Amino acid sequence: MEDGTEHPPGGAAWDEDDTAAVVRTVGKLVKLCRERSGMTQAELGAAIGYSLEQVSSVERGRRVPKPEFLSKADEVLHADGLLTALQKDVAEARYPKKVRDLAKLEADAVELGAYSNHNMHGLLQTEEYARALYGMRWPAFSEEQIDQHVSARMARQEVIRRSQPPTLTFIQEEVTLRRPIGGSMVLRRQLEHLLEVGRLRHVSIQLMPTGREEHAGMAGEIRLIRLSDGTTLGHSEAQLSSRVISTPKDVHILEMRYGFLRAQALSPRESVSAIEKILGET
Structure with missing residues (x-):
């Protein structure tokens, strides 16, 4: 996350030409500015707190530079804001395409709804909880890939x-608040974060008790995104794929199921009490 992400040939997390092109272009500009200033890679690295290998990887387009890398390099190389101006483009290139696409939809949303049944929803996760989740992926992610995600x-x-x-x-789902992803202390801090976010006026968090006999979410997780133009979309994520659901009939089914789920779950106030009780037991 703090460092750039390097990917070996054949194992690249960048599977989109546009992303790789951005990284290569930034690398070429860093190299051009460095050579224009008369500095070696080792000298630039020493000046901005990076190793020669890291600078070399950035220049070859194999490592996505941190924003700090660009701002420090801009200052040391007297690039007059050229490298700093690339920070936004580079920040977007750090993320997998499916995440960027989902983030764009969420950014245009006026309402988001989600039912999660096996771990905490991504928008509710603490950084250490998310890191623990990605750390248990198989095939195993590299540290750089974990940082990226x-x-x-x-x-x-x-x-x-x-x-x-x-x-x-x-x-x-209640089990998501009890499963000790990352260990008991990580879970405790995750539950505390859940209570903190739940206090925001525009956020509602409900707990679905394990003991419920009636349950409209047996078919799996649900995500609904209502956009500013009034359109509602669904989003489905499976083991190896994710997709946007836009067919009105399918979206209506998801909305109906989500409505039933909200009615079957504990109320937001009851959920706060339940989360506090689980936190006390953790």
């Missing part, structure tokens, strides 16, 4: 804190 997940959460945020409703 965690960065993307944390960036998506900006939608919660923006000046005019959407209305957000979450239904969390």
Whole structure:
């Protein structure tokens, strides 16, 4: 997350030409500015706090530079804001395409609804909880890949804190609050974070008790995104794929199921008490 992400040939997390092109272009500009200033890669690295290998990887387009890398390099190389101006493009290139696409939809949303049944929803996760989740993926992610995915997940959460945020409703299966992802202390801090986010006026969090006999979510997770133009979309994520659901009939089914789920779950007030009780037991 703090560092750039390097990917070996054949194992690249960048599977989109546009992303790779951005990274290569930034690398070429860094190299051009460095050579124009008469500095070696080692000298630039020493001046901005990076190793020769890291600078070399950035220049070859194999590492996505941090914003700090660009701002420090801009200053040391007297690039007059050229490298700093690339920070936004590079920040977007750090994230997998499916995450960027989902973030764009969420950024245009006026209402978001989600039912999660196996772990905490991504918009509710703490950084250490998210890191623990990605750390248990198989095939195993490299540290760089974990950093990339965690960065993307944390960036998506900006939608919660923006000046005019959407209305957000979450239904969390009880087991997601009890499963000790990352260990008991990580879970405790995750539950505390859940209570903190739940106090925001535009956020509603409901708990679905395990003991419920009636349950409209047996077919799996549900995500609904209502856009500013009035359109409502569904979003489905499976083991190896994710897709947007736009067919009106299918979206209506998801909306109906989500409505039933909200009625079957504990109320937001009851959910706060339940979360506090689980926190006390953790």
